[in-house]
Amino acid sequence: MSELLKIMYVDDEADIRTIVEFALEDEDDFELKICASGQEALDTVGDYCPDFILLDVMMPGMDGPTTLQRLRELPDFSCLPVVFVTAKVQPHEVAHFKAIGATDVIAKPFDPMLLPEQVRDIWRSIVHE
Numbered sequence: 001m002s003e004l005l006k007i008m009y010v011d012d013e014a015d016i017r018t019i020v021e022f023a024l025e026d027e028d029d030f031e032l033k034i035c036a037s038g039q040e041a042l043d044t045v046g047d048y049c050p051d052f053i054l055l056d057v058m059m060p061g062m063d064g065p066t067t068l069q070r071l072r073e074l075p076d077f078s079c080l081p082v083v084f085v086t087a088k089v090q091p092h093e094v095a096h097f098k099a100i101g102a103t104d105v106i107a108k109p110f111d112p113m114l115l116p117e118q119v120r121d122i123w124r125s126i127v128h129e
Contacts, residue, residue, distance in 0.1 A: 037059060038063065046074075084105045086108055
């Protein structure tokens with residue numbers, strides 16, 4: 001990848017945010033913005049204008065699917081690639097997430113050493129569709 005990929009990561013768990021930051025922040029082709037809630041993501045998305053969002057499913061207040069629905073209601077972000085990061089990875093769960101508009105799903109727990117390449121692989125699949 002030669003271009004800078006602006007990624008927003010949304011998760012209510014501080015430990016997971018730290019792991020993702022550790023995994024992605026030093027990648028030369030990534031710029032990372034971390035949010036602690038769906039509402040923070042919605043409040044920030046317009047200023048940050050990410051290329052790609054990694055979104056936790058289970059969050060208090062506004063969960064991932066609701067956050068995705070609210071993002072899809074914003075004209076500038078109606079087609080923004082959103083990937084759920086979740087432990088809910090049974091085939092019917094993944095199918096449901098894709099049916100409601102998720103681009104893909106990354107399973108929790110994930111390997112922080114493999115996360116950058118997982119993100120790149122998903123991004124390449126989006127760009128080459």
